[in-house]
Amino acid sequence: MVVPLGEWAGGSFGERARCVLAPNADLMTLDGTNTWVLREPGASRAVVVDPGPSITSHLDAVAEAAGEVGLVLLTHHHHDHAEAAREFAERMGCGVRALDPALCLGAEGLGDGDVVEIDGLEVRVVATPGHTADSLSFWLPAEAAVLTGDTVLGRGTTVVAHPDGRLGAYLDSLDRLHALASERDLAAIWPGHGPVIEQALPVLDHYRTHRRSRLEQVEAALATLSPSERAADDLARRVVEVVYADVDPVLWGAAELSVRAQLAYLEHGRPGR
Template identity: 75%
Template sequence: MSSPTPWAGGAFGDTGTCVLAPNAGMMTLDGTNTWVLRDPDSSRSVVVDPGPSIEAHLSAVDAAAGDVSVVLLTHHHADHSEAAREYAERHGCGVRALDPAYRLGSEGLGEGDVVAVGDLEVHVVATPGHTSDSLSFVVPQDRAVLTGDTVLGRGTTVVAHPDGQLGAYLSSLQRLHALCGEQGITTVWPGHGPVIDDALGALDFYLAHREQRLEQVREALASLPPSSASDDPARAIVEIVYADVDPVLWGAAELSVRAQLAYLATAG
């Protein structure tokens, strides 16, 4: 099997530049995508997810960003948020996030907010599920949506139980699908991996994949001996459903299985 083409970031549309952080790994793919959104008619910009505290990365973001007006976070995970405070402080601006613990300054961020920098507008959409504080950002000018870890450029994401919840995640995927259809959004700018040029196709795949996994979990649970099913079946289910996945990823898979089990219990 051939390896995927390495992703290196770059410029996209009228406003977007992706600066790839050097923190590649099993959970981060090629690394964290730090997105710089610039007003085409000025040097002002919005920086989304500064990523890890690595000086060479932050200097590269500086080179793309110009005059940084604000830092936004898609969610609190450290590979996205670690450098947010120090990066904002070096530019004398605030950090806006849904979770107050990750803000710098008094201004929060949530559903329906519009962050405007000159002619650039960033529309905030609540998309919980991967984490409870996950947000996505629509850039109408480029018909693009920044999804953080809600939709990745390659593969699928983890629902990080117990903070993440599968019911909320499915609702978020459905909401993004409707939003892309209604607003003509064609492109996904993800938190990891390459840009996706078919937003609706990617969301169709994600929804179908989750339904397939749920059915696999149902079948695996039914196949377990009564004693295993009545105790804690998550690891046993991982070994059945994710048998073709590198065991290094089984810990993350177990988080998703626990989210699936909680969803199935709630749904009866």
């Protein structure tokens, strides 16, 4: 399913991007994975970000939307984003670049501050670890937009996937995106799941406030427990049942990953905070 950006966001912008929505909707992926096809106007080759799951109909739709592909980029290693990367790149005759060299194909890895240029398209790499250790965002200065993978979603909030994900790193990444939005006139967020966000700053403000509020709730929940309860193997689940009581219990497994990240953050201190 090819989705023009304007239909996602209710506006008309984005000369350089199309979104191909993967048919893998569930509680964790929302409407499905957003595969982004980026191309400089008039250029022949495209950049494909997060080919997504290995679903033939989806990869066919991405190939049709992209035409000639110069490069595949990955925001992180989770299967709903990266599973089909090698398969799709081999089909299209291009390379794959990601932070993790193990995910790369015929190309070098990516690092913070790298600039990817394909036929006039400029994509700047911003390291945004936290959801996972290898999470990257891709900033398109010409569109005043940033592709955030799972670091910021189009709806709801994301999971800090402990132990690979780290809350301290995630909070720093939100601060970094907020600074980018404030200082570089970044307007839009093009997420890995959910609709396009046309106003980046209010959403980033919400994300930062929400995370710190949850952390305070975790601290409050811990204060009600005895030393033996705090030492129990099921501590994270006990905290989830208190702090995430407003969340559908179906999502408590994912919430427990975030709570484990919060507990690790509290245990090891919060330098500078």
